[in-house]
Amino acid sequence: MIRRTRGAAAVLAGLLLALLPAAGPAWAHNGKLKLEVAGDGAVGITVQASHADGHRLETLVRLALTATAADGRAVGPVQLEPTGEGQGFYATGPILTPGKWQVTVRAPAPNASEVTVDVEARSAQSAPAQVPAVSAAKRAESPPTTRASWWPFALGGLAVLAIIAMALPALRRRRARESTGNP
Incomplete structure (x- = not known):
């Protein structure tokens, strides 16, 4: 009876460990957004x-x-x-006239946020000069632009290994009893 309880507890713990990381990101992102507002160099x-x-x-x-x-x-x-320039990136296109502007951006509930910044709109200029390529050393200093969510998979794998480690001795004992004829 105790062995079955341990096995059931191990299975329940493994399932909990496997499912908990999947629910984590949903809990982590309730609340306000961070809004970075700037002029695009023109209007x-x-x-x-x-x-x-x-x-x-x-x-x-x-x-x-x-x-x-x-x-x-x-x-x-x-x-x-x-826009197609990245996840969470928005752009207006030319909507202002040259001059100083106070710009407010609002996000609706459930992520209600608001930010106000001063922007100086300028007449469109010619295309900017080419930006030099970033050196490998500089790229190594900067954080990666994409974040891999590897930890849920690692936790899930560890949970599966823990379940197997707990279940193997019980299966071996059962097979040993069956081979000796004990119920």
């Missing part, structure tokens, strides 16, 4: 949105932008659309 606005803990967004978030110029002109509210 547009760019926004990089991420979770407050620094993780990338997994789902689309609808962001709204309003802007007020120093002379009272206003733009918005404008709903921002994600």
Whole structure:
């Protein structure tokens, strides 16, 4: 009876360890977003949105932008659309006129967030000079742009190994009893 209880407890613990990491990211990302708002170097606005803990967004978030110029002109509210430049990256395109603007970006609930920044919109210039390639040493210093979520798989693998390690002795004892004719 005690052996069966231990086996059931081991299986339950293994399942818990295997399923717990899958639920973790959902718990980790409740709350406000981190919104980084800047001018695009001309008359547009760019926004990089991420979770407050620094993780990338997994789902689309609808962001709204309003802007007020120093002379009272206003733009918005404008709903921002994600761009193909990266997860959580939004851009307006040319919506401002040259001058100083106060730009506010809001995210709706459940990740209600708001940030206001001052931006100086400028007339579009010619294409910028080519940026030199980043050296290998510089790339080694910077964090990777993609984050691999390997730890849930590692925990799951460890849980499976723990279950097997606990179950093997019980199976060997059972086979030994069956081969000797003991029930």
